[in-house]
Amino acid sequence: MAMAMTMMGSPQTNSSCGEETKWGTRLLCVFRMRYIDFRVAEVEALEQMACGLGFYRENEGPLIGKKGTMFKWEAPKGGEEARDGPFWYLRAPTREAAEKLAAVVGERGVLVKCLVDLWSEGDTLEAMALDLRQGAVEDAALRPDVEDRKSRVACFSDKGSTFKFSCEGFGRRIPMQEQLAVIDVLCRACGHVGKVSLKQPQYDFYVGNTAVSPKEHNLPSIPDHWYFGLLLCRTTTWYDAYKLSERKYLGPTSMDHEVAALMANMAQCRPGKLAFDPYVGTGSILVACSHAGAMTYGGDIDVRVIIWGKEKECCDVKSHGEFVQNGKVDVWTNFDSYGLPRPLGLIRCDASSLPFRRQAACSEDLFDAVVCDPPYGIRAGGRKQGGRQAWMRDREVPEDRKDSHIPSTAAYSTSECVVDLLDLSARHLVVGGRLVYFFPSAVTGEIPRDWLPSHPCLEVEHCCEQELTMVWGRKLVTMVKRKPYDPDEAGEHRKRQLALGSDLLKFDRLYELVHSSSGEKSKKVKSYKGKKI
Template sequence: MVAEVEDEEHARILAKRCVLIKSVLEFFSSGASYEALHLTNRNKEHLWAPFQKNTTWKFSVTGYNQTIPKYRQRDVVEGFSYMALKGPVDLANPEQEFCCFEEYSSKGKEALRPKYDGDGNFICVYFGRLIAKGQARNLIQKYDVKKRAYYGNTSMDAEMSLLMANQTLSANGKLIYDPFVGTGSMLYTVAEFGAYVIGSDIDGRQMRGKGKEPGVLSSAGQYKVASRILSLLTFDVTNNPWRCGGLFDAIITDPPYGVRAGAKRLGRKPGVPSRDSVAAMRDPDTYIPPTHPYELSMLALDLVILSRYLLKDGGRLVFFLPTVNDEYKEVDIPVVEGMELVANSLENFGAWGRRLITMVKKESITREAPDLRPRECSERYLDHYVPAHRDFREKYFAGFNRNPDVP
């Protein structure tokens, strides 16, 4: 990606924070061949001339979707002899590192071909000076779920949790909430960047685990962010205890959508008799109230409406929304008045995918707490349009067949 920033320091800040950045370079030239690149680079002498004298240096030659053999790396470096760099070479700790980056098309089904096969058939080659290497990528290993003290089968992987944390603009002094916290994956990463966090879930067992110390807190201690977890609460988000809105700088969550664990809300399934009062009186400490399924399209809409109430003006909502790829349309995103969509990207799994949605609250008016009862929710739903994620669980286990009678 070629991007513009006002200052080199801004590039270094991005490299410290963005987990997808491997390196940031000052762009000198590019071309479909090295002849074209050198022609452009010779005309950019003012960019590299300041490093000709008394500067230790090295060259790196790398490729995307391709391994570059050593002998050709040497040939590439020698092709830049016209730059006449007079300082000594330092491969270990150079003052300046110049980089050639060759971009190749994806190997696709040929991924198992010999690693040097296709070498030199690049789409484009870029040349520049290294400004900073990505420093946040090591956080992916730090928060690796497999190394975590407590996790579950729905725990979000580390890289995605970090991406979502960045989307919230997590920083020192901010207060961030996860209403479907589960085993806490999102809490750890937003706390890593300095925010204070609160999590809630309808099933407290997900947060507690089976140890003496609550599972979420044990992992938070492992990452040294336990002091930033202000509270873990057990309640149904549609019957929440929040007494006022405008509390949070961001809301981040991965709502349950039924592939590994379906969403639930308080209430009995139709036709099930009520024995709740008797059971609660007999053993109030272990009583678990009945729940019934919480349909995904209803949940997504409720989440946006609740976020509009709970977020500060300018606060962000970041969440995953699964969808059927062939049926998806932009109107599937449940935007409501006062909430503006700012980012929508797809993680594609083939027939289906999940969209990372980022919204920002664009109003400063004070609203009353929303009524999220099932009846009210159905009245808000647009009956003339059915989003692709409606009844997603049933579609997933049916193999996304449009006609359920067709195998």
């Protein structure tokens, strides 16, 4: 009965955002059950785009006194395990801030299913209906009367207005007969007088219920609870338009379309911004950044991927149709087939030595975001410029062979790759720009689980871990450039990062350490904390 919509309601709807307290407006954030550790971080990144107010945390002293001007998370009901469930509470400082957040989340949210202006909740449907009917609360000063909220919604006074109910269960499917009974109870409790319209209602009221047994569907155990409120926005799975299974040009390490969309949100890509991927490959991450409206730029050391592409004999010509041009498909084909703006440029380059003039002021403070998935040698080894013999590297390439010449390369260790990535980001990002990248993690006795590489110009804003197997994982790290680049300071920090005995050097032996640490070599994670369910 639920219907996917980006934004619900007329201007009258937008002026109604339920519970107003000293914390502002109380919302219910309903998440999708995938990429569990990424969900809160995505909302916080989208909030910065929408409002720029930030989030209040009680354990951060400097933020005390800003309670009424910031967003605030509240843990869901059901204890620690319920944190992995879909229902979280979110306090917005004002109704206007809640509306702005809903507009951005509804347009481009990936892990948020919907945002609800929470009117009432209860352990039973009857308790929730009683609360709606009487406005019974423990402390009336903390929440306005139900009638005050209803006065802002036309369907309680105007017979010509339209509305609908969306009933959703977590851990169970609510049968149609039960949905009708629930709707009847809530309509009588609230006193709706408008007309029902399932296709294009002015107001969409959300009804949610949780009832999950400890062993059911391998989901987190959450107590039975009911939620009711006015739907502010519902997201769509817009990223499914970029499924890898239907893409024209792919490589062995092409980023999953859903994760690429998440990375674009964490990087806050939007119109007027410039995003750079120094390991662009087949362009999966830049496709998501381009969809978000950002201008894009890419580089890669493999000329065969970004320039040559694949000959049409290697592809299904019928499925590619008009997008097979000059007998091949390439990175440009992906953007053209989706109708997205092409990257400003793709350069054959080495991330350890970008072809930007370091003396030119225009080459620094250039990008608003660096978004990438560096090669760590797990699925594909990293390469950099170089070779076994120095005389081959120093030879001049004949003019008539420069277009077809493939320079020699050498192995690129994880430690060097990470240090170079952070340094190029610190140098070429604008102050306030964001670096979003994946960093490997693993359960071993030698590598600290919470350790992350650092840079004096960059500050970690979010670190979200995805469990891939019982021993393997990866972290999506978001860093923000906080101050201008200082070459001397950066050089000293680089030496410390690569000094003998540093934690970063241990990651050069990550594959060896993982496969010698335990017998759980490649067992996949079966819980909901893995990729998706």
